[in-house]
Amino acid sequence: MTRRVLPLLVALALAGCNGEAYDNNDAELAVRQKAKEMCSCLFVMELTEQECAAWTRVSPNVAKATIDRENQRVHAVALGFWAADARFDGRHGCVHD
Amino acid sequence: MQRLVLSCCVVASLLAAREAAAACPVGVTWPAADWPEALASGPTVAAADEYLFTLTGRDEDREGIRTDGVVIVHRGRVIYERYARGYARHNRHLAWSVSKSFLNAMVGVGVGRGALTVDDSICDHYDADGELCDITVGDLLDWGSGLDWNEGYEDEPYYLSSVIAMLYGIGSGDMAAFVAAQGLAETPGTIYRYSSGDTVLLSAVLAGALGPDLADDYPWEFIFDPIGMKSAMFERDQVGTYVGSSYVYATPRDLARFGYLFLRDGCWDGQRIVPEGWVAASTQPNPSFQMGKSYEHFLRDGDAVPGRHWWLNLPIPELAHERRWPAAPPDTFAGLGHWGQTIFVVPSADLVLVRTADDRESGFDQNRYLELALTLAAEDSP
Structure with a gap:
């Protein structure tokens, strides 16, 4: 139970950090x-997963x-709450879905 | 009245640049499929190796100098080339804000083809209205749109940063629309404020000016293909606008081709790619900067002088500002990107320098790097 609640509490705390300028929290960003950058690093820059x-x-x-x-792709x-996807698109590199 | 003054400045600047520009250079070396090599050796090479490629901190802590690749081209031949930290010659590297200088070139080609002019309102080519129509293409090239913008990175809270919101947050779907929605903080063309937002909006304006037949292909048709940048990739946002602020990728050898295009006044293998006068006009202090309202900020930060999406090594005597890179001649100009990405062009030394890196600290001494490169060039026998 603790393992499931703690990430949510952290996420909510992070979500509460926003509001002064743009409606994004750190976990979402x-x-x-x-x-996006992992996609570009792997499929555009062609480095290893570790790099x-x-x-x-x-x-x-x-x-x-x-x-x-x-x-x-x-x-x-992040924190079991936020998710994002990016895909490789040839010479146009990677883009968020 | 301000618009009239600015317009006159722009026209005078372009005319002066046009007079100064010569025809395409002849009798110089052009890279064909790949660069000719005349690799240097000796103590200066050893000194360059030591300065550029000695890790000075723990890699996992991201401390110190973290060079990924360096290519130095003198008189059209590669005289120095090294890679490190997992990179090799074939790896593309993210150019970050060096991408802005690429967009400058692409706008230049668009202007040369008559698709737009620097004095056009952005509303001639982009779906905006009201006060935004006072912004010109030239204002965007100057980072002088006056749009409200916070160009902050990792060193301040993410939620305050306009550029992080644009790349990863609420603005990332349609980045140009996000930029336009920020509204004006200043009268366009009256103040220089470095902004990735201006560059992305410029990218959308250029695409609008070129129309749907060219909007997808112009980076390749205008620049990448003519100069043989086979490795180049250029990323877009979700509505298809090229992220001209940040997302050009290429190998260091191909990035050097782009520097060489500007070293040769926008010509490639005897053919004019960028219009005559464009390089000269882009490598003068930009008109919005010259209005003077950003001098205090400029002096505080110790920046290079802003041209039009390029950075200059010019002194400004009336501000007691010395050259940003005193070891380099005053005609040096550069494309500069986050984490140490650089393309330096030194026309009077016939020299192009490309460095890719992952500098998460500010300790790298660009002046020392230029000093070493200029020494290598001086030692390069004819």
């Missing part, structure tokens, strides 16, 4: 950054990526 994990690490480091190499999740 982190998950979209992870999906791309280092390249795309941000603070807070809450987003985790799942890589679909066959379809050249990246799915990222």
Whole structure:
């Protein structure tokens, strides 16, 4: 139970950090950054997963990526609440879905 | 009245640049399928290796100098080339804001084809209205739109940053629309404020001017293909606008081709790619900057002088501002990007420098790097 509630509490705390300028919280930004930049790192820059994990690490480091190499897609999740996807599109690199 | 003054400045600047520009250079080396090589050796190479490629902190802590690749081209030949940290010659690298200088070139080609002019209102080519119609193409090239914008990165709360909201947040679907929705904070053309938003809006304006037949292909048709940048990729947002602020990728050797295009005044292999006078007009202090309202900010930050999507090494004596890179000649100009991405062009030394990196700190000394490169060039026998 604790394992399920804690991420949600953290997420809500992060969500409460926004509001002064743009309607984004850090977890939401982190998950979209992870999906897009991990996709670009793997399929445009053609680095390894380990190198791309280092390249795309941000603070807070809450987003985790799942890589679909066959379809050249990246799915990222943060705190079990936010998710984002990006796909490779040839010479146009990667774009959020 | 302000618009009239600015318009006259723009016209005078372009006319002066046009007079100064020569025909395409002859008797110079052009890379064909790949760059010719005349690789240097000796103590300066060793000094460059040591300065550029010695990791000075723990890699996992992202400290110190973290160079990924360097290509130095002198008189059309590669004289120095190194890669590190998992990168090799074939790897594309994200150019970050060096991409802005690419968009400058693409706008230049669009102007040369008569699709738009620097004095056009953005409303001539983009679906905006009201006060935004006072913004011209030239204002966007100057980062002088006056649009409200916070160009903050990792060093301040993410939710305050306009550029992070644009790339990853609420603005990431249609980035140009997000930029336009910020509204004016200043009268267009009266103040320089560095803005990735201006560049993305410029990208949408260019696409509108070119029309649907060219909107998808213009980066390749205008620049990448003519100069042989086979590795180039250029990412778009979800509505198809090229993210001209940030998302050009290419190998360092291909990035050097772009620097070489500007070294050769916008010509490639004897053919004019960028209109005559465009390079010269882009590498003068931009008109919005010259209005003077941003001087205090400029002096505080110790920036290079802003041209039109390029950065200049010019002194400004009336501000007691010395050159940003004192080791380099005053005609040096650069495309500069986040985390240490750079293309330096030094016309008087016939030199192009490309560095890709992952500098998460600001410790890299660009002046030292230029000093080493200029020494390598001086030692390069004819």
